[in-house]
Amino acid sequence: MSPTTTADPTPTDQTNVADRDKARRWREGGSEPLLRVRDLRVTFQRQGQEPFEAVQGVSFDVHPGQTVGLVGESGCGKSVTSLAIMGLLPQRGNKVTGTVDYEGTNLLDLSDQQMRDKRGKDIAMVFQDPLSSLNPVVPIGLQVTEVLERHRGMSRKAATPVARELLDRVGIPDPDRRLKDYPHQLSGGMRQRALIAIALACQPRLLIADEPTTALDVTIQAQILALLKELVEESGTALVMITHDLGVVAGLCDEVNVLYGGRIVERGDRHDLFAQPRHPYTHGLLASIPRLDAPRGQRLTPIPGSVSDNLPWTSACAFAPRCSQPIEVCTQKMPELEEHHQRALRCFNPVEATR
């Protein structure tokens, strides 16, 4: 652990970004977080039904150039978090509170029109399914130039060579021909590359990738992740990576936030988190990964139960019913997210450090 990190220049920061070198670099450069999410809550409410709080006070920071992972299983609120940051949740039936501070402006306070100007230009997003995220009746080229026309005020004619360049940069072969192609003519990997090209067209400072590799097969996943990493590092774009795939996290993220039931249960830099998971949930996730060096015929060790077993966070630890080592207090009150040693943990009875 580097000694300089103890002199934290941003004491207001309740989060502790703990990636050694990078964190120091960000701090020495005095960089303010690019995105500062505080106590983000998203409640879905329908008439005559109990409101449902999908995201319950999530806070995290993203520094310029940093890659932050949001990890968790289905229904833990990771996608809703990303949609709330982008302001893309449906207009009716939900309530978003907290702050999403992007370079000093709270995105949640912006009008629709202001938000529309920001999206795609300052903050872009890559979605899960590359086929359904592209308009099937419009050629790829037009979908790239559309963004350039919108945010950079270029004419179609001026935007076309730029679009060609973008497709080339994301590794689409023969971009001239691909500009005229329709989405169904591209392979899954190429579609995702095209989507990344569209998202990066206006050089946004923040890219949110919502499970960008889920719909792709493993070899393509590796290519897409490599591409994302390369582009993000080249342009200094901050990346929020939303995924349920721990392999993706291991390969890409500087800092990892583990979500469970709408709250962050553990946060840490990726090396620490993988080497020493403290929360039983993170521990269970890592233990459930099949390993090549395990003996043949050995059973996997899943986390028992499902999300439907959750207890409400307000009165207990939501994870308690599925936990491998619950203690009495777990079902009696809620654990707080506590910071120590550059890590954040929400647990009464954490897994013992192995060292």
Next chain:
Amino acid sequence: MNPSPMDPRPSAKKDRIDSLAETSGRGGTATAVKDVHVGAAGKVKDTGGVSLIASAWARLRRNPVFLLGLAITVVFVLLALFAPLLAPNDPTKRMPELLEDLSRSTNPVPGPEAGFPLGSDDFGRDLLSRLIVGARQTLIVGVFATLFGLAGGIILGTLAGAFGGWVDSLVMRIVDVMLSVPSLLLAVSIAALAPRPSQWTVIIAIAVVQVPIFARLLRGSMLAQRASDHVLAARALGVKQSSIVFRHMLPNSLGPVIVQSTLVLATSIIDAAALSFLGLGNPDDRQPEWGQMLGASQQWIRDYPHLAFYPAACIIVVALGFTLMGESLREALDPKSRR
């Protein structure tokens, strides 16, 4: 990939993570793809993009049902276009040859004779010529009624689907009211409103009847598009609302509407015939029209059923042609039925 920071504490696990990161980071790199040199042999023929419409057409071209429908339609369209050249006689003139045979008491409708293969109508005019020229009016009514109905439906459906909320509710309630009246009754009422029935009152009456069908259909698929991933993706890119509606939602929603319009073409021809039959069509029989001929034939139906048979057969065949085309178009445009 960040240069792996050396940690003072050695950790085997950490190395494993790093190597994992390394492989996933550099596995099959994007740059490798760029470096591959594609020789002349690898040059793919530049075919340009294949749009949905183009690929649908490729499928349609080999579909016998569609080709049959197309053939019928083309025959009648050509017939209508070149009617004055094709008709052997003047459809409005009472032919002296036929008038000779026509007598009110014994032979009111002269049968076929030399030069008049289908015989005469009850005024001594050539039936075949009237049928051929009648294709014109019938098709004009069908096509224009459909076009106007389509235009109205697209406007209403786009309004409802694009804005949602109270605009949607308002438009849809109007549409519901229109749909609650039986279509022919509605058409009859609208046609009856006109001070003087003419071809255009028929067109307008039928178009108005078609509007709610198109509007409802379009609104439904617009709403489905609104919730679709690519519209969400477009919104995530900050694309303007108008481009989202006109570039991303509308073109993707038009498929079912286009198919419906070919089917409506058939029904509006039938409806037009019905209105003419009920006497709400163009009363001027110097412009023959199949429905009107059918209407005029009713007083002779007992003794001379062929007067009704020929125009009715024409209507049925044309309607069949459009329906066959529409059905196969629907199949071709529906991605789920692709083989």
